[in-house]
Every structure is written in structure tokens, then in C-alpha cells.
Amino acid sequence: MGQFEEITAEHENSFEVVLKKKLPLTGQLLNVWRLKRQRxxxxxNSVQFYIYSEDKVPLEGSLQDLFVLCVQEPNMHGLYSVIIHAPVSPTHEMITAFEGFVDWDRNPLFPAAPGPFTDKFLRSICLKRGGMPPKEHPxxxxxxxxxKAMSGQCEYDYKENGDHVRVAGLTLxxxxxxMATELTRVWMHTKMKQQMELSISNLATAxxxxxxxxxxFAMLSPAGLMNNVWTEEPFRRRGLAVKVxxxxxxxxxxxxxxPMAECTVTNDTSRQLLKKLGFTFVQETNWVTFKKA
Structure with missing residues (x-):
């Protein structure tokens, strides 16, 4: 029976090589891994990586069978979260190890879980463990x-219809x-201000x-994705989201x-914006929130 082994300093370099070989599917995990290595x-120890292994020698298995979990505690919402990269056809032993690894008593969040894994395994496991359907955001x-990202502009100023417009990273x-924007009313949680401060101080914002x-504005979240892309109502239809x-x-x-971003499956406006900027589709994902009945 295999189990999930923590990636230690001994295997750091080889683990990054493995993640690079599986791009773009491992892009989110690789981002979090590099942010972790950059401290x-x-x-x-709020971010730890684990890889499924049957012989307690990580990274010697087939890339086709790569099963990696990244545990963040607390994550950007102050929650216990598990980021998943799973093989297309995980074995029964893998699924058993996954189910045994996750601490279900802590009501985990699975951010950007692969769509096929959610449909085939995660949803049913959540139902079995919690007795109620998990909250999902496809x-x-x-x-x-x-x-392409590096060829774009970074920080700059310009004039438009008499307005002075400045594009730059956010500061504290x-x-x-x-926090005064309409976004905080649409997507508010108890750790939101803390997340903003962390992203501004340690990650990337615009x-x-x-x-x-x-x-x-928009920011790179601790989950390795660019999120919170927001334009205030009086300033919409001026192309500001593109610049951000x-x-x-x-x-x-x-x-x-x-640079990785998501849009909900029903948000065609965001989808077209990403495509306009040169982003290419990677995979269907699902934000799954588990909660016991």
C-alpha cells in the first residue's frame, strides 16, 4: 500500500524538475512551490508538499502516475486547504491513500481541483465523508x-480624457x-484584509x-493563481482589466x-478577456468546499 510522502530538502531540486515536465497542468503547484522556496x-511550515509513493522513494515513479498534494494551513481564507494534482486514472490504492491523508474533521477546501478528479472521485468521497453535497464552483x-508576459508593460502613467491614469503595483x-471596493461586499471573508496585505508585501499585485x-486591481494569491480581478463600476468599459x-x-x-488565472464556466466575458491577452486553456477545475453535515 502506497502513501503520501512529504517532499524534504533532499528531493527539492528533483521535485521541481518533475513539476516542470508536467506543465501546464502543474502550473499552479509549481507556482506555490517556487513561492515557498523564495520564502x-x-x-x-504553512505550505507543505506530498507525493504519492509505493516504495517510500519519492520521484522514482512514472510521470504518468504523478499524484501530488499541497497542504496550506492556513490558506488565503484562513482555512485548511489541499491543492491536488492527480493522474488521469488513479489506482484504488491511490484514492484510498488520498482519502486517508486528508483531515476531513477540519472541513478542507480543495482550491482549483482538477475537474475530472472532482467528477470521478472527490465529490463522492466528500458525500461519503460528510453526508452532504460539497459546495462547488466550476x-x-x-x-x-x-x-509573452515579460513582453508586456509593467508600471506606467498616461492621460485619458483629462484623467491621470497610473498603472502600478499596490502598496500597503x-x-x-x-477594502472599500465593491469586491469586499461580493467576496468577503474573515481573512480578506490579511490576504491583501500578504499579497502586497510578499507576492504580486497590480x-x-x-x-x-x-x-x-488584481493580485497573485497564495494558491498560485491570479485572482480578485476587479474593476469598480464607474470605471468599467475603459479596458482597465486588460492593463491590470x-x-x-x-x-x-x-x-x-x-501567470495563471481562472474564470467560472459561465463567465464568458472573463474567458474572452484571458484569450485576448494570450492565455490558453489548461483544464477544467472546481473549487470544492467540504463540510460535515
Whole structure:
């Protein structure tokens, strides 16, 4: 019977090589791995990686059977979360090991879980363990080639219809403006301000300021994805989301990460925006929140 073994310092370099060979499907995990190695997470041991192995010698199995879990505790929502990269056809032993590995008593979040894995295994396991359907948000994941991201503009100013427009990374003094946006009413959670501060201080962010007012912004989350792409209502239909994503993609690529973003399956506007910027489809994903009945 195999089990999930923690990736230790001894296997760090070879683990990164393995993740690179499975791109773009492992793009999110590779981003989190590189952020961890750059010490971008402020809580010690808050991010750990595990790989399924049948002989207690990680990284010697087939790439086709690569099964990796990344545990974040706390994650960006202050929750216990498990990021999954699973093989197309995991064995019964793999699924048994996965089910035994996850601490179901802590109501885990599975961010951007692969769609096929969710449909074939995760949903039914959640039902068995919790007795109620998990909360789901079906999405599509997209990635931008690093060279394309680096070719875009980073920080700049321009004039438009008499307005002074500045595109730049956010600073801690901008947190209150972020928290005052309509986004915080749409997508509010108890750790949101803390996440904003972490992303600004340690990760990557981008904002558009119109006459010093925050009009649009986005950030790289600790989950390795660019999220919270938001434009305030008075500033919409001015192409600001494009500028935010171009600038953020440049910053993410400069950190050695792959710009990755998601949109819900019903959000065609976001899908077309990502495609316009050169992002290509990676896979269907699903944000699954488990909770016991």
C-alpha cells in the first residue's frame, strides 16, 4: 500500500524538475512551490508538499502516475486547504491513500481541483465523508507563456480624457482603498484584509489609479493563481482589466512563476478577456468546499 510522502530538502531540486515536465497542468503547484522556496509565506511550515509513493522513494515513479498534494494551513481564507494534482486514472490504492491523508474533521477546501478528479472521485468521497453535497464552483484554468508576459508593460502613467491614469503595483497604503471596493461586499471573508496585505508585501499585485482613486486591481494569491480581478463600476468599459492583468502577469513572470488565472464556466466575458491577452486553456477545475453535515 502506497502513501503520501512529504517532499524534504533532499528531493527539492528533483521535485521541481518533475513539476516542470508536467506543465501546464502543474502550473499552479509549481507556482506555490517556487513561492515557498523564495520564502514568500510568512507562517513557518504553512505550505507543505506530498507525493504519492509505493516504495517510500519519492520521484522514482512514472510521470504518468504523478499524484501530488499541497497542504496550506492556513490558506488565503484562513482555512485548511489541499491543492491536488492527480493522474488521469488513479489506482484504488491511490484514492484510498488520498482519502486517508486528508483531515476531513477540519472541513478542507480543495482550491482549483482538477475537474475530472472532482467528477470521478472527490465529490463522492466528500458525500461519503460528510453526508452532504460539497459546495462547488466550476471553473476553467488558463495560463500565459512567461515570454509573452515579460513582453508586456509593467508600471506606467498616461492621460485619458483629462484623467491621470497610473498603472502600478499596490502598496500597503492602498489596502484601505481595496477594502472599500465593491469586491469586499461580493467576496468577503474573515481573512480578506490579511490576504491583501500578504499579497502586497510578499507576492504580486497590480492596480490602476484614476486621479489617485483605485479603479481596478488584481493580485497573485497564495494558491498560485491570479485572482480578485476587479474593476469598480464607474470605471468599467475603459479596458482597465486588460492593463491590470498585463501588469500583474509581468510581475508574476518576473518572480519565476507562470501567470495563471481562472474564470467560472459561465463567465464568458472573463474567458474572452484571458484569450485576448494570450492565455490558453489548461483544464477544467472546481473549487470544492467540504463540510460535515
Amino acid at each position: 514568500k509565506f510568512t507562517v513557518a 471553473c476553467e484554468a488558463y495560463a500565459l507563456e512567461v515570454d 497604503k492602498d489596502v484601505n482603498q481595496v 492596480g490602476v489609479f484614476v486621479n489617485d482613486d483605485l479603479a481596478a 492583468l498585463q501588469t500583474l502577469s509581468h510581475s508574476v513572470a518576473a518572480m519565476g512563476c507562470t
